[in-house]
Amino acid sequence: MIQLRPSPQQRDVRRSRQKGARPGLLLASVAAAALISPTAALAQDADLAARVARLEALVLDQQKRIEAQDALLAERAAGVAPPAGLSESGVDPRWRVQTDPSGQAIFGDRDMAALRAGQATGQAAGQMAANEQPQTAPAPAGAPPVEPPLLQARREQLAAIPEGIAVLSRPGKLSIDLSAEYTRSSANRLVFRGIEIVPGVQIGVIEANEADRDTGVTTVAAKYGVTSRMEVELRAPYVWRNDTITTVQQRDEAVTRTIDLSGDGIGDVEGAVRYQINGGERGRPIFIAGLRVKSDTGEGPFDIPRDEFGIATRLATGSGFWGVEPSVSFLFPSDPAVIFGSLSYFAHLPRDIDKTEGEVRVGRVDPGDAIGMAIGFGFSLNPKFSFSLGYKHNYIRPTESELNDIVEKSDSLQVGALQFGMSYLLSDRFSLNGNFEFGVTEDAPDMRFVLRVPIIF
8 A cells, every 4th residue: 555645845834734723713713702792791790780770779769658647647746637538438448447347446447547548559679589589379259358566556555445435337247245234332330429538438339340241243235336436335234232230239248240142133124225426537536425314213222121210121223213325436547556435424314203112201302413534545565455454533513312301411522443344355246344443432342254255257
């Protein structure tokens, strides 16, 4: 086999060609890099611009939220009239007191409107950060709206308020209020009839009286919301009473006598109507006027049987007199609490008894009227549990009785008690409320406990 080898001249030409190819390849690589670098730089600049735009949107969103909060604070400080567009009842829905399923009033619509406005400005930023935030499944069609925790806290604050403070029901809603009440009172009195010769030496009769009174009341009350500003109520109580009176007389020797009396039956049926005066514009308190009428369906003290000495054989379950009580109450939200209060005047209607008890002829009797007031606050600890603290006081004027054609007056009474209430929301229709009262004056009962279960239909 014959192989052809290149000559020395041909090898020199081939080497020169290979050496010239390397600079050309280098120049081609540099040219390609020069063309690719601007494209990569443009891509990096575009990504940086997108990130800057996103940060600017977040900053703008935070600025809008701060402006909305500043506007709300300025509105609370200066007071702003409600805007146009009132509801059918003549009250802007943002300013109107509403009620929860248990019939309790709620506040916060005005604040929540501003809060929702501030949240609306952050929807764009929320969408941008959707991948970083946990997602919530949308509520199914027809499901009740989920209310913010602030609104639920308002409801719970008012759920613990004592029942004497007026809270309106929703229009067209009927609620049944079942309650059980227990009252315990005692009185000790020492009377000396005689003379004291020297300190510590007495000649006469020493009489000591001790009275223990237990009273239980079960009540069925029905409330109905006539309009967004008016509700009516009807209450029917059943009363059980037991009194134990012990008398000790010291003469030549001690003489002890114990009297045990009891009584039960229907009490005095009551009816009431309440009307919301204003809508709480400009951050003012909500005022609610009420009128309560008490009947004499219970067995009164002059209706019970007595022995030949005029001593009652059983206890009365009612007052025996009609009564009318106008009142006004207020509810004022002051974050994080709700302040409440009331002022009332209970007027008994006089009655001509025209009856002889033992040797005493009883004519016209005018029970003393009562002036009452209450003040306190409610506070919510969580969406289900809340409590309230308050004080109530009643001044009862003297009772005028015509006995054997002589008008006699009793002493006036000062009845004051500290109040403590608790409420727990069981469901949308049921709640459990407990209220305690502890007497702080001599004429007040020692303690009173009321357990209530409102049911919404």
